[in-house]
Amino acid sequence: MFIVVYIISLKLTKKTSRAFGHAADITTFLLFMAVPVAIKSLFQIQVMGVVLSFAIITSVLLTILEWKSKKEIELIPLLRKIWRFLFLVLSFAYFIVWCVGLVLKVMEFMN
Template structure:
């Protein structure tokens, strides 16, 4: 059980490690869709990783803010999609929204860790 806990902790603090591992494992079977599949799975980890990283660095819990922001983004994207097409393809809409979450959370993760690294270097 301790092994599973350690692996989970590593992937939460380093979700891009999971992205790279998934990419290499799924590349042979999925070929074209390997990056998308890896991004989809990594998005789950990023939803955990970004709030945990902020809490570890600054002691602020932003889990609720991340969840509310994701819901508001989904609602805004749904309205935009509805105005554009009038008939929404659910799977296509969910895929677009989920990939946007990946991009935004990945950018947030990188910014958080670069800021944390800079603060650590400055404190020395």
């Protein structure tokens, strides 16, 4: 999905950084659903609450860090930083879950 949104956004905006940002923003929303579904399908455990709790705790911590460093919080840039950080974490988590799933399926096929 990231690549599809990136290509469409690149054609519309003609700016690489803006296209990457749009793709990351939309993909983050999808990753919030994809990571718990992938974990549920592999391990039969519910982690949506853990993912949402992690997002809230991360938001609080990044807000505190922003407040300590700047004293004046600009809301839109802060929300963008939080959202992009969550994109990185969720992308990494999805990659790890995907690799684990691949290994499990290969091991299942070999037996």
